[in-house]
Every structure is written in structure tokens, then in C-alpha cells.
Amino acid sequence: MAWWSRRTRARSEAPTLSSRETAAGALRVDLADLTPAPDVYLGQCAALHLGFVELLSEGIRTAPRPADKDALARAAAIVLDRYRAITAELERLHLDRSDALQPHLASVEEFESRTRGNAWYEQVASAHVTIGFLTDFWMRLAGGLPRELGERVVDALGAGDLGEPLHRILERAIAAEPRLASRLALWSRRLVGDTMLQARSALVRHDDRSKDEAQIEPVFTELIAEHTRRMDKLGLTA
């Protein structure tokens, strides 16, 4: 009951959601002009997945319940499946995995350390928010890769369901401790800024910044709508 009432309240507090959803469905803009070369795309995407594994592994370690350890281990397994598929594309292009990872590891590490969270439920929220947002973003960004590579990358990043188990852990944590809701809403809002910066760092920029921004802005509007939907499903204000 508490869950539904929170959910309803959150919906009414976010009246722009349905218009955002419509916009997202209608636009489906991509970022083709801003997509980096395959080695840069795949290298940064792979490096991010190493960060996701660390985050989830820390969550496994600190999880209070065996069921949560199990769910997070399954989530980490999906992330590593995706990592293997992404790095397989590097091999297909005869690119060295280490060379491709190298330029992105420091920024991913910095991102991870800023967004990791201390309490266990913060770590799970970090995983839910950052992996959700960045996976949406990298799938969108794949539209600017050579077509067959882009399709395989989208398949790789869409393999397995990460959102559902993370959602369920958070849903249960909030139900058991309703005061968590406001702290998690605050924490998740803080995460979005860093996550958007991490996503933006992947984009190739041109001289005409205003043209770039005109292409970026609607995509980020869509990604934030997806994020809002995830928060809304948890009864949290995005």
C-alpha cells in the first residue's frame, strides 16, 4: 500500500513525464555526427563496464541478504557478458584491447569514485542510475557507428536484464525502510549530473558548438525521461 501511495504521489509530482514519454517515442533522435571512431567508442564503453563490475562487486560484498548478493552477482555476470561482447568487437577490428582501454581508465575510475556511494543501498542506486543511463546513452550513440558494428553493439548492450533486479532490490529496501526514499531520491539526483558529464565526454565536438548542442539536447531530454521513468517506478522523484 505504501508503495502504491508513494508511486502515485511521485507521478503527480512529475506531471511532465507523459509528455516527455511521447516526445521520446516521437523523436528517437540519434547522435550520429557526434559518435567517435569505433576504437574510441568501444574502448570507453569497455572501460565503463569494468567500472560497473567494480561497483556491482562492491555491492555483492556489502549486501545484507544472500538474495541480494545473488541478484547482484547475476547483474555483474550480465555486465561481464557485455564486456566480452564489446571487446570481441575490438578483436574483430584487429585492435588491441589494452590500447583501446588505456585512454579511458582514469576518467572511468574518477567517475566511479565520485558516484560509488558509501551505504549499500546507495551503491545499488548508483548501479541502477549510472548503468541505466549510460547504457541507454551508448546504445543511442551506436547509431553513428558503421551499421553492422552498431547493430552488434546494440545487441551486446541489450543482452540480459540489468534494470529489473536492481529495481527490485531498491524497491524492497524502500519498502522495508520508507525513510530511505528521500535519501535515495537526493542521491540519485546527485548522480545524474556526473553521469551526464561522463556521457558527454564520449562525444566528438565540432567547431560549431551550438549545432552540436542542438543535436545533443533532445537526446539528453530522452535519456532523462528514461531515468525519470526508472525513478518513478521506485516512487522516487527524479
Place this chain on the structure above:
Amino acid sequence: MAWWSRRTRARSEAPTLSSRETAAGALRVDLADLTPAPDVYLGQCAALHLGFVELLSEGIRTAPRPADKDALARAAAIVLDRYRAITAELERLHLDRSDALQPHLASVEEFESRTRGNAWYEQVASAHVTIGFLTDFWMRLAGGLPRELGERVVDALGAGDLGEPLHRILERAIAAEPRLASRLALWSRRLVGDTMLQARSALVRHDDRSKDEAQIEPVFTELIAEHTRRMDKLGLTA
């Protein structure tokens, strides 16, 4: 050259190895009478794999080179493949994953904290020694499970090659810093005691302890021979 000379020295320092190897091949004893019920076997094995993932993930985080991060991520992926296969057997038996994991998490956590190591190369050595030994042991122990289950478990635990990438990282670390050899030999020797205790904790014991020991002793002799072979391959005295 240094590698070969170390290796040769290690071989001559361990003159019992070849007789151990012969014994291992000839005996192939199993632990059927001491194998616990499937839920206990699978639960402890799954819990151990959660510990392995934590260990490898810590190794990914602290690895100094992108190639090592990549190799450890692949190793973690293999561990999680095995985890999924082992827990799938729990489901096949209509057993709850959480219930099966629960009794073993505390002892695995204690084991992990005792064997984790501080320096990065110690963490990799811990992974190489403990995962190698315990996987050998759990495969041997599977001989006492119902036959088809036992065969599937052996397949699951044998999937992928974990030893080779861990070996290669250590080999390279020792080549770059030869003084590491004696520290790693010492560290690995320390690990074996805790690892054997962890393995022994899985065994069902009977009233006649001396009969149990008569069954256990040759198996551990074989497992230590496998361990010695791994160390020997690195030029380390076991």
C-alpha cells in the same frame, strides 16, 4: 633466461614432484563418502564463487596495466559463468538460492578476508592459489554427488580457463621484478593452509575419524601436487 633458470632451480628443489605426479595419475581417489548433500555442496560452492568474484574484482580495480584489468575481468566472467551454472543446479532441484547460500557466506567472507592480500600481485596470487586449489577440490568432491548432477557440476567448474591468464599475469610480474619470487612463494605457502581448511570444512565427517582421514589424506596429497605444479610453473617453490 631468468625464468628458465628459476624454473629449473625450483624443480631441483622439489624432487618429490614427479613421484607425486605419478601418484596423482594412479590414484584418482575420490571423496564419495565425505561429500555433503547436493544443497550443501552447491550452496558452499556458489558462496565460494561469490568470494572469488570479489577477489578478482579487487584485482581489476588495483591492476596497474590495462591488459591485466582485461585479463582479470575475463577471469571474473568465467567465475560468474560457473556461478550461474552451479546455481542453475539449485533451481533444477527446486532449492532456494538464498537458503543454500546463507549457511556458507560468513565462513567464505572470513576466508576471503584472511587470504585477500594487500599488494596487487598478492591478490592475483591469492586468486591463482585459492581458486585453483578449491576448484580442483570441488571437482573431486563432485564424485560423491548423484551421478548426472556430479557430471554437470564437473562440466560447470571446468568451463573456461582461469589458471592460464592468472599464471601469465604472475609470470610477467615476476619477470619484471624478480625479487617478487620469494615474497610470492612465501605468500602462496601461507595461503595453502587456509585454503585446505576451507576445503576440509565442506566434508561430512563420521564417527570413525581415522577412516575419514585415510580417505582424505591421499586426495589432499593429489591436490597439493596440483598446487605444486602451478607454483613450479611460475618458478616458485611450493
